[in-house]
Amino acid sequence: MSHRKNILLIDDSLRILTYLEMMIREIGNIGDIETACDLDEAREIIKKDQTDVVVLDIQLPDGNGLDFLKWIKRISPVTRVIMFSNFADESHREAARNDGADYFFDKSHEFEEVPRALSLITVRR
Amino acid sequence: MNAKLKILHLEDSSNDAELIARYLKKANVSCDIKAVADRQSYENALHEFKPDLILSDHTLPQFNSINALKIAKSVKPDLPFILITGTVSEEFAVDCIRGGANDYILKSNLTRLPNAIRTALKEREANNKLRSSEERYKQIVEKxxxxxxxxxxxxxxxxxxxxxxxxxxxxxxxxxxxxxxxxxxxxxxxxxxxxxxxxxxxxxxxxxxxxxxxxxxxxxxxxxxxxxxxxxxxxxxxxxxITDRKIAHEKLVQSEKQIRNFAKHLNQTMEEESARIAREIHDELGQQLAGIKMALTALKRNDKEDFEKTIVGIMEDVDVTIQSVRKIATELRPGILDTLGLIPSLEWMVGEFQRKKGVRCVVKTPATQPKIDKNVSVCYFRICQESLTNITKHANADKVEVQLEIEGDEMTLTVSDNGKGIASEKLENPFSMGLLGMRERARIIGADLQITSEKGKGTKVQLKSRLS
Structure with missing residues (x-):
C-alpha cells in the first residue's frame, strides 16, 4: 500500500495553478494539493508539511526556480521536482538536470506530461 | 631708547673719551660705550661689538674721521655716525654730512649730543620703515x-x-x-x-x-x-x-554637444525600438489572436463536422502565437541572462548569430561561472550584442570569435572579426554614436573598452573589468 502523495504547485499565475490542479485531481493516490505563488510561500509550506512532489516554474517574482530546486534537493532529497517553465530550451533543461530536477516540461507545449509524470510517481511506494 | 645703546667711540684721547662718557651718563643716555683709538680696533669693533651708533673724533694717528666714515658705510650703510671734534672748519663739517655723517658736535659744546644721538637713531628707524615698506611694495609687485x-x-x-x-x-x-x-x-x-x-x-x-x-x-x-x-x-x-580656462571651456562646450547628440540618439533608438516592437506585436500576435477568435466564433456556430478540425487548427494557431510571444520577449531581453547568467547567455547569443546570419562563429568561455553582478552581466551581454550587430551592419566578415576569459578578479570579453575594419577617423570621432553607446555602457560599470581596427584587417572589441 502506497501512501497518498502530497503535491505542491509553485507558479505566479493563478490561472496556471487552477488548470494544473484540475489536471492532477483525477490521478489516483494524490493526497493534499497545495499551491504557492512565490518562493517565500513555497518555502513555508515545504518546511511545515511533508511534500512528496513539487511542480516548479523558473521565473518567479522573488527568485530563480533553479536556485530553489537546489535548496529542495538539499533539505529533502526524496522530494521529486518537476520543472514546468516557458524557458524550455536545451540550456535550461541541462541546467535543471544538473541541479537535480526529476522532470522538465515546456509549459506551453508539454503540459499534458505533468499529470502523466505524476501518475508514475504516485504509483511507486 | 629702551635697550642699552651700543656706542662705538673712536677717540685717541682717553680723557676726552671719559669726559664724553660721563656726559652721556649725566644726560641719562643709557648706553654701553666701547672706546677705540686706532683703525684696527675700530674695524674689529665694527664687526664684533656691532654698535648701534658711532661717535668719532676727527684726527687720529694715521686715521681720520673721513676714513672712519667710509669704512662704517661699507660695513653697515645705515649706521648713524656722529662726528665729535674740536675746532673744525664749517666747510669740512658740511663735507662730512654730505659724505653720510648724521651730525657733528663740538667737544666744547656737548649739550647737543644727547639729542643728536636720539635724532640720528630716529632717522635710522624712519629709513628702515620706508625701506621695509618699499620692500613690501616691491615684493607685492614681484611676487x-x-x-x-x-x-x-x-x-x-x-x-x-x-x-x-x-x-x-x-x-x-x-x-x-x-x-x-x-x-x-x-x-x-x-x-x-x-x-x-x-x-x-x-x-x-x-x-x-x-x-x-x-x-x-x-x-x-x-x-x-x-x-x-x-x-x-x-x-x-x-x-x-587664462589659456587653461579657455581650453577647459572649449572642452566643456564640446562635451555638452556630445551629450546632447547622444541623448538625441538614445531617444531615437528607443522610439525605433518601440515602433518595431509595436509592429511585431500588432502584426504577429494581433493577427494570430484575431484568427483564433474567428475560429472560436465558428465553433460557437456549432459546425459539428468541422469541430475537431477547427479545434486542431486553433491549437496550431495558439502554438504559433506562443512562439511569437517567446520570440518578441527574447528579442527585448533574453530571460536566459537572468535565469542562467552571462556565460550560457553569450553561448546562446553566438549560436543564434551563427544560425541566423550564416557567419562561422567560435565561442570560448570558462568552464565554471563565478557569481557576477547583474549589471555587469547585462553590460557584457549588451556590448557583445552591439558588437555582433555592428559586424552584421558594416564588417562583411565571415568569421567571428567571441571569447570570455576570467583570470582571478578580472573578466575580459573579446569579440573579433575578419571583416573590413573601421577607419581610424571613425574610431576616434567623438560623435560616432554606435561606438559612443558602447563606451558609455562600459563607463557605467567602471569597465575599460578598447576597440582596435585596421582597414581590411578586421576589428577587435575588448571589454575588461574587475569582478569585485
Whole structure:
C-alpha cells in the first residue's frame, strides 16, 4: 500500500495553478494539493508539511526556480521536482538536470506530461 | 631708547673719551660705550661689538674721521655716525654730512649730543620703515601671481613685473617701450583699440603670442594711474593667463554637444525600438489572436463536422502565437541572462548569430561561472550584442570569435572579426554614436573598452573589468 502523495504547485499565475490542479485531481493516490505563488510561500509550506512532489516554474517574482530546486534537493532529497517553465530550451533543461530536477516540461507545449509524470510517481511506494 | 645703546667711540684721547662718557651718563643716555683709538680696533669693533651708533673724533694717528666714515658705510650703510671734534672748519663739517655723517658736535659744546644721538637713531628707524615698506611694495609687485603691466599714455610699456615677463616670454628689456597691441593677435587688437579710450577697462579676453610663438589667452583689466594733481600719467594693467580656462571651456562646450547628440540618439533608438516592437506585436500576435477568435466564433456556430478540425487548427494557431510571444520577449531581453547568467547567455547569443546570419562563429568561455553582478552581466551581454550587430551592419566578415576569459578578479570579453575594419577617423570621432553607446555602457560599470581596427584587417572589441 502506497501512501497518498502530497503535491505542491509553485507558479505566479493563478490561472496556471487552477488548470494544473484540475489536471492532477483525477490521478489516483494524490493526497493534499497545495499551491504557492512565490518562493517565500513555497518555502513555508515545504518546511511545515511533508511534500512528496513539487511542480516548479523558473521565473518567479522573488527568485530563480533553479536556485530553489537546489535548496529542495538539499533539505529533502526524496522530494521529486518537476520543472514546468516557458524557458524550455536545451540550456535550461541541462541546467535543471544538473541541479537535480526529476522532470522538465515546456509549459506551453508539454503540459499534458505533468499529470502523466505524476501518475508514475504516485504509483511507486 | 629702551635697550642699552651700543656706542662705538673712536677717540685717541682717553680723557676726552671719559669726559664724553660721563656726559652721556649725566644726560641719562643709557648706553654701553666701547672706546677705540686706532683703525684696527675700530674695524674689529665694527664687526664684533656691532654698535648701534658711532661717535668719532676727527684726527687720529694715521686715521681720520673721513676714513672712519667710509669704512662704517661699507660695513653697515645705515649706521648713524656722529662726528665729535674740536675746532673744525664749517666747510669740512658740511663735507662730512654730505659724505653720510648724521651730525657733528663740538667737544666744547656737548649739550647737543644727547639729542643728536636720539635724532640720528630716529632717522635710522624712519629709513628702515620706508625701506621695509618699499620692500613690501616691491615684493607685492614681484611676487604677484598676476602679471603687472604699466604703460604710458601712448600704451607703450614702462614696466612689467616678473610674472608678466613669464606670461609672454619676453624680458623686461625686450618689452620696454613696445606698444601693448604689438603683442596681440589681430582680432584682439580691435577689441583693445575700441575699449581703450577711457584708460580704464573691465576684463578683456585677448589672444596673444608668446616669444616662443605659442598662442595663449590672457585676461587684461586696466586702471588709469594718476599723478599728484589728478592728471592721468599712465595705465596700470593686471594680466592673468587664462589659456587653461579657455581650453577647459572649449572642452566643456564640446562635451555638452556630445551629450546632447547622444541623448538625441538614445531617444531615437528607443522610439525605433518601440515602433518595431509595436509592429511585431500588432502584426504577429494581433493577427494570430484575431484568427483564433474567428475560429472560436465558428465553433460557437456549432459546425459539428468541422469541430475537431477547427479545434486542431486553433491549437496550431495558439502554438504559433506562443512562439511569437517567446520570440518578441527574447528579442527585448533574453530571460536566459537572468535565469542562467552571462556565460550560457553569450553561448546562446553566438549560436543564434551563427544560425541566423550564416557567419562561422567560435565561442570560448570558462568552464565554471563565478557569481557576477547583474549589471555587469547585462553590460557584457549588451556590448557583445552591439558588437555582433555592428559586424552584421558594416564588417562583411565571415568569421567571428567571441571569447570570455576570467583570470582571478578580472573578466575580459573579446569579440573579433575578419571583416573590413573601421577607419581610424571613425574610431576616434567623438560623435560616432554606435561606438559612443558602447563606451558609455562600459563607463557605467567602471569597465575599460578598447576597440582596435585596421582597414581590411578586421576589428577587435575588448571589454575588461574587475569582478569585485
Amino acid at each position: 604677484a601671481h598676476e602679471g603687472i603691466w604699466i604703460l604710458n599714455l601712448n600704451f607703450e610699456t614702462l614696466f612689467v613685473n616678473k610674472k608678466m615677463s613669464e606670461i609672454l616670454g619676453y624680458s623686461f628689456e625686450e618689452m620696454m617701450g613696445k606698444k601693448l597691441v604689438s603683442f596681440l593677435d589681430e582680432e584682439s587688437k580691435t577689441i583693445v583699440v575700441s575699449a581703450m579710450p577711457g584708460y580704464t577697462t573691465e576684463y578683456l579676453e585677448l589672444k596673444c603670442r608668446t616669444k616662443a610663438g605659442r598662442q595663449i589667452w590672457i585676461e587684461l583689466s586696466t586702471s588709469a594711474l594718476s599723478g599728484g594733481h589728478d592728471e592721468f600719467i599712465g595705465v596700470l594693467g593686471m594680466v592673468t593667463d
